[in-house]
Amino acid sequence: MSNLNSESGEYIFQHLETEDDIEQNLELMRTVFGQEGVDNLVKKLVYHHPTMTFRDFLVIKHHGKIVAGLNLIPMKWSIGGMPLKVAEMGCVATLADYRHRGLQRRLINEFHKRAAEQEYNLCAIEGIPYFYRQFGYEYALPLNEETRIKLDQIPDYESKLNIRSFINKDIPKASQLLTQSQRKFYVHTIRDEEIWKMQEETRIESENRFEGYILEKDDQTIAYFRISDRPAEKELILREVADTNQNASEAILKFLKDIGEKRGLETLVARTSYYDPFARQLVALGAVQRMPYAWQIRVMDYAKIFLKMKSLFEKRFAASAYCHLSEKLNFNFYRYAVQVAVEDGKITDINKLDSSEDRNIRVNPQVFAQLLLGHRSREELEAIYPDFIIYPSHKNLIDTLFPKLPSHIHSAY
Numbered sequence: 001m002s003n004l005n006s007e008s009g010e011y012i013f014q015h016l017e018t019e020d021d022i023e024q025n026l027e028l029m030r031t032v033f034g035q036e037g038v039d040n041l042v043k044k045l046v047y048h049h050p051t052m053t054f055r056d057f058l059v060i061k062h063h064g065k066i067v068a069g070l071n072l073i074p075m076k077w078s079i080g081g082m083p084l085k086v087a088e089m090g091c092v093a094t095l096a097d098y099r100h101r102g103l104q105r106r107l108i109n110e111f112h113k114r115a116a117e118q119e120y121n122l123c124a125i126e127g128i129p130y131f132y133r134q135f136g137y138e139y140a141l142p143l144n145e146e147t148r149i150k151l152d153q154i155p156d157y158e159s160k161l162n163i164r165s166f167i168n169k170d171i172p173k174a175s176q177l178l179t180q181s182q183r184k185f186y187v188h189t190i191r192d193e194e195i196w197k198m199q200e201e202t203r204i205e206s207e208n209r210f211e212g213y214i215l216e217k218d219d220q221t222i223a224y225f226r227i228s229d230r231p232a233e234k235e236l237i238l239r240e241v242a243d244t245n246q247n248a249s250e251a252i253l254k255f256l257k258d259i260g261e262k263r264g265l266e267t268l269v270a271r272t273s274y275y276d277p278f279a280r281q282l283v284a285l286g287a288v289q290r291m292p293y294a295w296q297i298r299v300m301d302y303a304k305i306f307l308k309m310k311s312l313f314e315k316r317f318a319a320s321a322y323c324h325l326s327e328k329l330n331f332n333f334y335r336y337a338v339q340v341a342v343e344d345g346k347i348t349d350i351n352k353l354d355s356s357e358d359r360n361i362r363v364n365p366q367v368f369a370q371l372l373l374g375h376r377s378r379e380e381l382e383a384i385y386p387d388f389i390i391y392p393s394h395k396n397l398i399d400t401l402f403p404k405l406p407s408h409i410h411s412a413y
Contacts, residue, residue, distance in 0.1 A: 004300045011067075013106060016057040016171045022046055025059060026068040033095035041207035042091055045071060048202055049192035049413060058110055060103050068094040068103040072111055074192035075412040077122070078182075079373065080312045083190060084305075086413075087115040089125040099138075108135050112298075112371045121305050123298040132296050138366040139294035140375045141187060142408050147270040149287035151236070154268070156176045159251035166212030166224060171196045173216075174224040177242035178410065184275060186374040186405035190244045198413070203409045208237055213255070215248055216379055225250050227256070229263055236260040238270040240410060241278050249281045273408035295409060302331070303338045303352040305372070310347050317345040329359035329397075331366040332386070359400065362389040374405035 016022055020032075029038045045052055051074055059069040089111055094103055115123050125132055126143060166174070174197055182188040199205050200212065208228055215223040225241040236256060244252065256268055263316075272279050274289060283289065285411040299305055317323055322345065329340040332355070337356045341349040363371070364387045370376040378398045381388045390398050 016054040037207035137296040139367040140297040141295040157250040181243040187407035234266040269368040294313040377404040
């Protein structure tokens with residue numbers, strides 16, 4: 001607990017401690033967001049998340065009243081098969097009368113401090129546009145991809161495949177199917193059994209209530225999917241679906257069309273990756289897709305994340321013309337550099353340097369997150385950002401180490 005002084009009195013920084021704190025925090029969320037979803041999310045995180053504790057809910061009180069808060073939500077991601085610890089900044093809220101006083105800056109600084117102490121590789125947020133740039137965040141992974149189609153555009157398919165409700169014993173097979181579906185993604189979620197169980201027990205994925213279903217052929221599970229609906233907008237939402245072949249997709253589409261029409265809905269909205277076979281089949285039927293938003297990412301320490309990705313970089317060297325490269329590569333981040341020492345295609349050392357004189361690889365450190373996570377290519381970033389400068393001698397090398405690849409983050413809580 002710590003104090004922050006102000007002209008109007010004393011602010012107290014702390015984490016949640018009591019049931020009264022929990023209720024106050026929930027009231028803050030209801031007041032700021034005005035929706036059931038965030039309220040459901042906070043309750044789920046407080047009472048059901050397998051690893052979160054009260055210390056992950058940071059708040060500021062004024063005269064005993066919670067007036068601002070945010071959460072540190074732990075996630076597990078994978079990049080090229082390498083596990084990453086990711087701290088999501090969630091449920092960022094300040095009462096209207098207490099804004100523009102630096103309260104969120106205080107909370108976010110503490111969030112970053114804790115993320116560093118707990119050795120998180122990345123911090124991430126889904127938040128509002130622009131605001132988080134001041135804290136070192138950059139748009140670096142696709143978010144909120146949507147494929148929309150009117151239900152009456154879906155053919156009246158016939159299918160003999162069976163669809164039933166999802167139950168807890170389906171988790172191992174569904175987890176296997178999700179893992180298989182994620183193989184096409186460079187960066188993706190690692191959802192462990194405890195998170196699966198929490199989602200099924202609460203029937204809440206992130207902040208959204210959902211219904212889960214299993215698709216079977218000859219009593220064998222071949223796919224799963226999750227849906228919810230928005231009656232006011234007359235939309236049926238497909239939140240998640242395992243990779244499917246055409247027959248499986250048609251069976252699911254028949255089910256979705258039937259259930260949607262029974263509920264008086266008009267539009268199917270698939271909030272899945274544009275690279276999923278199901279989304280591509282919808283597009284073939286006339287569905288439309290929008291430009292997605294993006295996850296905002298802050299890399300905690302480039303030297304440490306390079307070290308974590310060492311074996312991945314070496315695989316890329318080995319499969320390229322650089323298999324016998326020997327060079328000290330200096331990634332110039334303007335205020336410092338990260339030196340990657342390579343001998344005969346093997347990385348022998350990675351160090352952070354105070355010097356930034358080498359100009360072969362000069363990159364804006366925030367923007368570099370896009371290259372690191374495969375969101376943008378070197379060529380795209382050079383065309384957009386004047387402070388992203390790679391000498392001709394190193395362009396192909398950078399393209400080899402950092403290819404542009406598809407990614408998708410499934411719900412991690």
